[in-house]
Amino acid sequence: MITTVLIVDDDTDILFLYQKMLECIGVEVVGTALDGEEAVQIFKSFQRKPDIILMDHRMPKKNGLEATKEILSINNRVKIIFASADSSIEKEALSVGAISFKEKPFSIEKIKNNLLKAMNLNQ
Amino acid sequence: MINEINDDLNKLLEILKIITEQSLVGIIIIQDGKLIYFNKRVSETSGYSIEEIKGWNPNDFLKVIHPEDRESVAEQARKRQLADPEVIDKNKFRIIRKNGEIAWIRVSTKRINYEGRTANLVMINDITDKIKSEQKLKGSEEKFRNIADHSLVAISVLQDGVYKYFNDKLVEINGYSAEEIRNWAPNEFAKIIHPEDREFVMEQARKKQTGDSDVINQYQFRIKRKDGEIRWIEIFSKTINYEGQPADLIMTNDITDKKKIEQKLKESEEKFRNIAEQSLMGISVTQDGVFKYFNDRVIESLGYSVEEIESWGPNEFAKFIYPEDREFVMEQAQKKQAGDPDVVNQYQYRIITKDGVIKWLEIFAKTINYDGHTADLAMTVDITDKIEAEQKLKESEEKFSKAFNSNALAMSISTMDEGIIIEVNDAFLKLFGFSRKEITGKTASEARLKGREERKEMLRTIEEQGSIINHETDYKTKSGEVRYGLFSFVKILLNDKPFLLTIINDITPLKIAEQKLKQSKEKYLRAYNQVEFYKDLFIHDITNNLQSLYSSIQLIDINLDENCKNNTIKDFINIIYRQINRGTELVANVRKLSQLEAEEVFIDEIDVFEVLNRSIEFLKNLFQDKKIQIKWDISSEKVLILGNNLLQDVFENILINSVRYNNNDIAEIIIKASQVEQNGISYWKLEFIDNGIGIENERKESVLSRADLDSKTTYGMGLGLSLVKKIIENYGGKVWIEDKVEGDYSKGTNVILLMQKGDH
Incomplete structure (x- = not known):
């Protein structure tokens, strides 16, 4: 079964690039959101919830931590990978339910490994 | 037999002669106007001798009659002669005795037959003593009645339950009219007696009316007057014989006023006794x-x-x-x-x-x-405590004097009202640089130490709080040097008069050190903030920049290896260009910011139109594939403000944001300029009103500062609006954000700049 991912980041270039990177490694990007609030709304709207959410932290309206808490309260089976330049929030991200924290910038291989780990956890 | 009869007759005559001669009643027989007989008593009564009387004709009798009675007596005599049936048989009148004394006689006249003819038998009784006695009694009665009627005490006689006599005073006391009292039924008077006293008073009245000796003669009780007023009366009463029957003689006195006075006196006495006792x-x-x-x-x-x-x-x-x-x-x-x-x-x-x-x-x-x-x-x-306190006060004053004069802190004593300095210690003189002669007798304001208004305010506080302790303020010495001190003001009593003790702890060296420390802290804080700011800048903005570059290059690499050819290399190269631009702009902005923070910016008069036109041209070049419509709402031909070359960065930042955060097919921007005055300064108010996505109310302030780290932009690299704010404030202006449509941020944003007008 193809892994499905929702990408959340307020930088449109990064959203575009993440999408291309994930498509290259055979992952289906089912949606993108420019802020935490939009992410929650999109997540709610999915009939079939994505397997993984790639979550930025510093975003308008709702940051990554707030969005993570809210999304996990809706469905705690989704795996959330934090992708942020601010490593100071790593502990907090893990404590609110993120499965891993990727410090920007990172390579395609690294994000691929993280996704595989997440998928193994899913199985 | 005849002789015996004659003897008896003679004896009888003899007896009659004795009786008439010795009679206490004067006897006169008058017939045909002539005096037929009179006895010795007539002579005794009138004082005239028998011989004198014998010589009188009937009219002579009139001369002894008192002139005031003479006519009536003569009238009766005439009536008798005429046998008038209305003649009075019994009469009394006065006569004047021969010695001039007036005597009262009662005369009874009876028609008799004397020697076969009608004659008048006149019987005379000397009633002078009786009349005098009666007159005396009458006079006495009148006198007493007069006294009773006009007495200041109510006098009344109660018999058979009704008032047989009462004077006006009783009427006055009980308020009922004399007529009403007279018409009262037996014992009806009970109605005026106060219910609580009625039984006792009625029993006493009853006893006295029946002659009972077991009575109380004097007592006080209350009555209810006709008008309802309750009054206190005192009576003195006893049983008397009145018209042959026992009756209650009552003397009544209205003692209401006396009672009130007594009560007041009693209360007053009690009050004063209480006062004395307490x-x-x-x-x-x-x-x-x-x-x-x-x-x-x-x-x-x-x-x-x-x-x-x-x-x-x-x-x-x-x-x-x-x-x-x-x-x-x-x-x-x-x-x-x-x-x-x-x-x-x-x-x-x-x-x-x-x-x-x-x-x-x-x-x-x-x-x-x-x-x-x-x-x-x-x-x-x-006053033992007071004397001891005075003694202690004296000792305390001596101690205070020593403490005052030898204290290392500057001290002064001034009058409360005028603030005249009456005493200062040596420390004060040293601190302020005055001689004792120069400062004493002057007010603080005269010595230019403090202002009058400041002193008034201080006195108000002392009155409210009792003292002011360690109030930090600046002050001037004699030389004009401004120093800092902790001033304490305490109200003290000297010889029972209030004075103000001022204690000054000079903290100038400490203050200077504090100021230096504060400046140092501020400098440190600024430096710290700058470090944090740039750290934040590198962590977020540059990392994102690098992430984009890294990802783009990797994707190009993958495409070249033909592992993943679903993307065009051109897209990634465009991203690389964009990211290089962002990095370049970021570096430029950082340089500008550090320039603003490091040195004073040179400001000159700038033509807003010139700068705006350059900024709009830059904007259009940047967004070549976006439709942009600029509308002008400026009536002046020239808008000059105070600024410098950074103004273009300000305009570009605002304009780029208006286009970038805009989902409409045509990005509309209205540029408006108007003149305003604030606090005496003339400004140009420049407004950039767009139809973009807008900014929520809670973020309107934070987007203007770098604290809003969530506001990353593609071209501004998170420095955009914070740089704008920094530049405008350096120009002495202000910047804030409003909604295009008030209350609905989603309709667009209005970025407002208030900039000082140029000289022309």
């Missing part, structure tokens, strides 16, 4: 060397019991007076008891209590009249 002062009356009156406070002061004080012999009280004061106190007491005017009414002296404790008393004494004799009224107050 007084905090010892009150005593001394007469003939002994205490005639003293209250509890005297007992408390002396420690002797009531019995002990009352048992003291004349002047024995001297024993509780302190020996050194005794002579004076006793002399004063004796003088006042004797009524000597040469006395001292108020003084202080010491006593020794029964327990041997020495106390100070203050006495206020004077001569009074007590039970008809002069006496010494003394009021004493125990």
Whole structure:
């Protein structure tokens, strides 16, 4: 079964690039959101919830931590990978339910490994 | 037989002669106007001799009749001669005796047959004594009635339950008219007696009307007047014989006013006695060397019991007076008891209590009249505590004086009202640079130490709070040097007058050190913030920049290896260009920011139109594939503001945001300029109103500062609006954000700049 991912980041270039990177490694990007609030709304709207959410932290309206808490309260089976330049929030991200924290910038291989780990956890 | 009859007749005549001659009644027989007979009593009554009377014709009788009665007597005589049936047989009138005395006689006239013819038998009784007695009695009765009628006391006679007699005063007291009282049924008078007193009063009245001896003659009770008013009366009553029957003679006095006065007097006496008993002062009356009156406070002061004080012999009280004061106190007491005017009414002296404790008393004494004799009224107050407090105060003042003069802190004492400095210590002179002569007698404002208004405010606070402690303020010395001090102001009493003690702790060296420390802290904080700012900049903005570059290059690489050819390399190259631009712009902005923070910016007059036109051209080049519509709402031909070359960065940042955060097909921007005045400064108000996505209210302020780290932009790299704010504030202007449509941020944003007008 193809892994499905929702990408959340307020930088449109990064959203575009993440999408291309994930498509290259055979992952289906089912949606993108420019802020935490939009992410929650999109997540709610999915009939079939994505397997993984790639979550930025510093975003308008709702940051990554707030969005993570809210999304996990809706469905705690989704795996959330934090992708942020601010490593100071790593502990907090893990404590609110993120499965891993990727410090920007990172390579395609690294994000691929993280996704595989997440998928193994899913199985 | 005839002889016997004659003898008897003669005897009878003899007896008649004796009777008529010795009779106490005067007898006269008149026939045909002639005096036929009169007896000796007639002569005795009139005072005329028998011979004189014998010579009288009937008219001569008239001359002895009193002139005032003569006519009526003559009238009766005429009627009798004419046999008038209306003639009066019995009459009384006055005669004038021969000696001139007036006598009253009662005359009874009877028609008789004398020697076969009609004659008048006149019987005369001398009733002078009776008349006089009657007149005397009548006069006496009138006198007493007069007295009773006009008495100030109500007098009444009660018999058979009704008033047989009452005077006007009774009417006045009970308010019923004389007519009403007379018409009262038996015992109806009970209605005026107060219900609570009625039974007793009615019983007493009944007893006295029946002659019962078991009665109370004097008592007081209440009546209810006709008008309803309750009044107190006092009666004195007893049983008398009135018209042959026992009756109750009542003398009534309205004592309502007296009662009220008595009540008031009683209350007053009680009040004054209470005052005396409860007084905090010892009150005593001394007469003939002994205490005639003293209250509890005297007992408390002396420690002797009531019995002990009352048992003291004349002047024995001297024993509780302190020996050194005794002579004076006793002399004063004796003088006042004797009524000597040469006395001292108020003084202080010491006593020794029964327990041997020495106390100070203050006495206020004077001569009074007590039970008809002069006496010494003394009021004493125990002032031991006060004397001791005064002593302590004196010691305290001495200590204060030492502490004041030798204190290392500058101190001054000034009058409360005018603020005139009356004393300063050496530390004060040293601190302010004045000589004692220069500063004393002047006010703080005269010495240019403090302003008048400041002092008024300070006095208000002292009045409210009692003192001001360690109030930090600056002050000037004589040389004009501004120094800093902790001023404490305390209200003190010197000789019972309020003064202001000012204590100055000079903290100028500390203040300077504090200021330096503060400046240092501020500098450090600024530096810290700058470090944090740039750290944040690198962590977020540059990392994102690098992430984009890294990802783009990797994706190009993958495409070249043909592992993943679903993307065009061109897209990634465009991203690389964009990210390089962002990085370049970021570097430029950082340089500008650090320039703003490091040095004072040179400001000159700038033509807004020129700068705006350049910024719009840049915007259009940047967004070549976006439709942009600029509208102008500026009526002036020239808008000059104070600024420099960074103004273009300001305009570009605002315009780029308006286009970038805009989902409409055509990005509309209205540029508006208007002139405003604020706090006497003229400004140009520039407004950039767009139809973009807008900014929520809670973020309107934060987007203007770097604190809003969530606001990353593609081209501004998160520095955009914070740079705008920094630049505008450096120009002495202001920047804020409003909604295009008030209350609905989603309709677009209005970025407003308030910039000082240029000189022209």
